[in-house]
Amino acid sequence: MATNAPLAGRRVVVSASGVAAAYAGRLLRVLGAETILIEPPGGTALRREPPFLGRSGVSALFACMAAGARSFVCDLETERGRVGADALLGTSDIFIDDTPPAERERRGIDQAGIAGRHRHLVHVSVLPFGAAGPKAGWKAEEINLLHASGEGNLLPNGLSHELFPGRPPVKIYGNFASLQGGIAAALGGLAALWDHAAVGGQFVDIATQDAAVAVGAFAVQRFGDGSVEHRATRSFRYGGVLPCADGHVEVLTLEDHQWKALVELMERPAWALDPVLDDPLERSRRGADINARVRDWTRSRRVADLVARGQTLGVPIAKYNSPAEILADPHEQARGLFAPVAIDGVGSLAMLIAPFHFGGQPLALDRGPPALGEYQERMPPVRAAPVLAAGV
Amino acid sequence: MGRPLAGVRIADFTVHAAGPFCTHMLSQLGAECIKIESAQRPDIFRKPHPVYGRMGPASFDQVASNKLSIRINLKHPKGTALARRLVAVSDIAAESFRPGVLARLGLGYESLRAAKADIILLSVSSSGQSGPDSHFSGYAPLFGAWGGLGTLTGFADGPPVEMRHVMDHTVGLNAALAAVAALHRRRATGEGQHVDVAAREVAASLIGEALLLAAAGGTPSRMGNDHPRMAPHGAYPAKGEDRWITIAVGSDAEWRALAQAIGAPQLARDPRFATEAGRHEHRAELDRIVARWTATLPGDAAMAVLQAAGVPAHVSWTAGDIVADPHLRARRAIVDVDEPDGRRRAAVGVPIRLSKGEAIGIARGTPSLGEHEDYVFGELLGLTRAERRELEDDGVIH
Numbered sequence: 001m002a003t004n005a006p007l008a009g010r011r012v013v014v015s016a017s018g019v020a021a022a023y024a025g026r027l028l029r030v031l032g033a034e035t036i037l038i039e040p041p042g043g044t045a046l047r048r049e050p051p052f053l054g055r056s057g058v059s060a061l062f063a064c065m066a067a068g069a070r071s072f073v074c075d076l077e078t079e080r081g082r083v084g085a086d087a088l089l090g091t092s093d094i095f096i097d098d099t100p101p102a103e104r105e106r107r108g109i110d111q112a113g114i115a116g117r118h119r120h121l122v123h124v125s126v127l128p129f130g131a132a133g134p135k136a137g138w139k140a141e142e143i144n145l146l147h148a149s150g151e152g153n154l155l156p157n158g159l160s161h162e163l164f165p166g167r168p169p170v171k172i173y174g175n176f177a178s179l180q181g182g183i184a185a186a187l188g189g190l191a192a193l194w195d196h197a198a199v200g201g202q203f204v205d206i207a208t209q210d211a212a213v214a215v216g217a218f219a220v221q222r223f224g225d226g227s228v229e230h231r232a233t234r235s236f237r238y239g240g241v242l243p244c245a246d247g248h249v250e251v252l253t254l255e256d257h258q259w260k261a262l263v264e265l266m267e268r269p270a271w272a273l274d275p276v277l278d279d280p281l282e283r284s285r286r287g288a289d290i291n292a293r294v295r296d297w298t299r300s301r302r303v304a305d306l307v308a309r310g311q312t313l314g315v316p317i318a319k320y321n322s323p324a325e326i327l328a329d330p331h332e333q334a335r336g337l338f339a340p341v342a343i344d345g346v347g348s349l350a351m352l353i354a355p356f357h358f359g360g361q362p363l364a365l366d367r368g369p370p371a372l373g374e375y376q377e378r379m380p381p382v383r384a385a386p387v388l389a390a391g392v
Numbered sequence: 393m394g395r396p397l398a399g400v401r402i403a404d405f406t407v408h409a410a411g412p413f414c415t416h417m418l419s420q421l422g423a424e425c426i427k428i429e430s431a432q433r434p435d436i437f438r439k440p441h442p443v444y445g446r447m448g449p450a451s452f453d454q455v456a457s458n459k460l461s462i463r464i465n466l467k468h469p470k471g472t473a474l475a476r477r478l479v480a481v482s483d484i485a486a487e488s489f490r491p492g493v494l495a496r497l498g499l500g501y502e503s504l505r506a507a508k509a510d511i512i513l514l515s516v517s518s519s520g521q522s523g524p525d526s527h528f529s530g531y532a533p534l535f536g537a538w539g540g541l542g543t544l545t546g547f548a549d550g551p552p553v554e555m556r557h558v559m560d561h562t563v564g565l566n567a568a569l570a571a572v573a574a575l576h577r578r579r580a581t582g583e584g585q586h587v588d589v590a591a592r593e594v595a596a597s598l599i600g601e602a603l604l605l606a607a608a609g610g611t612p613s614r615m616g617n618d619h620p621r622m623a624p625h626g627a628y629p630a631k632g633e634d635r636w637i638t639i640a641v642g643s644d645a646e647w648r649a650l651a652q653a654i655g656a657p658q659l660a661r662d663p664r665f666a667t668e669a670g671r672h673e674h675r676a677e678l679d680r681i682v683a684r685w686t687a688t689l690p691g692d693a694a695m696a697v698l699q700a701a702g703v704p705a706h707v708s709w710t711a712g713d714i715v716a717d718p719h720l721r722a723r724r725a726i727v728d729v730d731e732p733d734g735r736r737r738a739a740v741g742v743p744i745r746l747s748k749g750e751a752i753g754i755a756r757g758t759p760s761l762g763e764h765e766d767y768v769f770g771e772l773l774g775l776t777r778a779e780r781r782e783l784e785d786d787g788v789i790h
Binding site for chain 2: 004006007008009010027031032049050051053054060061063064065111129130132133134135138139140141142143144145146147148149150151152153154155156157158159160163164167168169170171172173174175176179180183184186187188190191192193194195198199200202203204205206207209210211212213214215216217218219220221222223224225228229230234235240241243248249250252254255311314316317318319320321322323324325326327330331332334335337338346349350351352354355356357358359360
């Protein structure tokens with residue numbers, strides 16, 4: 001691990017069949033903790049989740065979520081497996097688990113059982129709707145959670161909604177809501193660990209819905225202020241997604257000087273110099289007209305030219321990057337956002353490490369996803385204690 | 393037993409959304425968060441501004457809740473000296489200026505270290521503290537564009553989609569995690585750190601598998617509501633104006649349960665839909681079938697039927713639905729906050745429930761500008777009334 005990694009020396013055990021719990025482990029791993037994924041004999045379901053890397057059969061999602069982790073197979077349906085898990089948990093700081101509540105006691109990883117046997121342990125439960133509350137047993141996938149949090153209903157906005165006003169709401173790509181659950185789980189685990197000297201281990205209850213609701217905070221606040229956001233109207237009146245000759249850019253001018261910079265970028269067209277447009281509210285009222293003109297202007301321009309000159313002038317403007325463009329971006333390369341990791345059956349690929357630097361340096365990612373059970377040999381042989389083996 | 397971050401103090405120079413959301417989350421976990429503004433340069437979100445075509449309250453109340461407020465004019469040399477005194481009694485200094493601004497103010501990391509050797513400086517910015525684009529300015533929609541999340545979101549035959557404040561707040565949540573991690577390192581080593589959170593990299597971190605696919609030569613692209621494996625999977629019309637229900641069928645068992653629940657058990661025997669691959673291949677047909685059923689029922693009724701059958705389903709909720717939800721209320725994911733002016737409003741809590749210690753969450757509403765100067769300047773920094781008056785006369789506390 002990198003010397004700047006803040007969690008060096010910590011050990012985290014993760015039991016994850018979904019993205020949220022797995023991502024919590026991934027975050028703590030890249031922050032320096034040793035992370036051990038405990039998997040059933042066939043491996044976690046995440047290993048079988050598309051998209052796959054070419055024809056390798058390797059899940060890109062699993063590779064990202066489990067990079068850097070160890071894999072330890074233990075079948076929690078058996079006494080031997082439960083004893084093996086307990087051996088690991090006895091030497092760990094945090095346990096992250098997304099097992100459905102109804103199956104936890106049988107597998108020996110219910111709240112009371114863990115608290116009784118591992119009083120030191122921070123036990124982080126990660127479930128779609130949490131471990132407590134009227135919906136604790138409900139099932140949900142990513143798209144359900146995105147809409148249960150409100151953000152799903154609010155997309156698309158801007159240009160996409162103008163083009164397709166009659167279509168259903170569209171989800172955010174990938175696993176946005178689930179990843180919020182993962183970030184919250186990592187934060188909750190570390191906050192509980194910070195307080196460990198005072199309270200010992202404890203149970204941390206994370207609901208992905210809660211986390212996704214939290215990041216949608218402003219829709220809640222504005223509701224309290226008397227306005228209900230809707231995807232048809234939740235867009236700034238001008239700017240937004242602008243089509244160019246070779247892609248799209250995003251422009252958002254919240255402040256007067258930024259609007260003036262945009263006018264400069266457009267080489268001061270006569271319509272934009274109308275003094276009435278000095279008033280930001282008036283600009284908003286005339287937003288549709290302004291945007292039609294701005295789009296007409298951008299449509300024949302190249303993205304790179306607009307972004308370079310716009311940012312120099314002080315226009316908040318960005319290119320809508322494809323994944324390949326992000327990988328090749330000189331800025332991201334200079335910051336070391338990606339590291340080469342070895343992936344069995346695929347080879348070495350650039351993988352995103354983490355979105356933060358510590359001490360002026362990126363963190364390290366020294367391994368790809370683990371082969372199933374590769375950690376088995378490192379553990380001492382696990383034998384069920386007689387009393388437990390008897391089924392007590 | 394107190395709240396987990398009780399005893400941690402944050403000198404909070406952040407503005408707008410991402411940085412303030414970070415410190416707001418930390419304050420809900422128990423940190424004492426002192427927000428620094430001035431009358432000349434209040435947080436831009438403190439004042440009304442044009443929101444979607446109307447002049448209205450911004451989004452300040454949520455992220456300012458729980459914080460203490462003081463005024464310091466950072467353009468004044470005595471102001472930066474006063475800020476350093478505050479940092480000297482803090483654990484974390486948080487800021488979200490453009491890279492370089494803090495140093496130009498005389499408050500760069502080395503300067504803060506001179507004031508407090510083990511200070512953690514948390515910097516939240518658009519593109520990070522280093523790299524050729526570090527000077528770029530940006531907001532949430534730009535982060536989503538740079539980081540690819542906006543690029544990949546949208547209909548397959550349409551343009552990218554603008555990410556909104558959820559993008560800011562995701563940056564804030566990541567920053568809160570990084571800050572607590574840095575606290576752990578300080579406890580272990582005695583050393584502070586400069587923590588650098590780049591918003592565009594947070595956006596990129598949310599499409600990790602797409603970036604890996606691209607690294608392997610693939611070309612991930614917008615796919616609307618499709619899922620690479622599941623079908624049916626999407627947002628379907630419910631009875632009523634602009635009401636929708638989302639359904640995701642992730643296994644053969646859920647497919648059979650869905651067929652039964654919608655009163656079409658014969659579908660479970662249809663060979664086209666017998667396997668996951670078959671359902672995915674025929675997803676357009678399945679979407680039509682499911683939509684015909686969902687359109688006949690209020691979303692809540694369809695959701696109840698499907699959840700009872702073990703099929704993942706949820707109504708597409710608006711803010712009104714969320715604020716009224718008993719489950720979110722029971723978990724304190726949604727709470728009511730009483731403002732000093734007597735208003736009561738709904739707010740989001742911290743998305744964490746702990747089994748031990750004092751209840752975490754929002755303890756008080758939005759502070760007025762400079763509301764807590766008696767405590768901060770008086771009790772904490774030991775300034776006398778006369779010293780404070782002089783600083784006010786000089787325009788330092790202003």
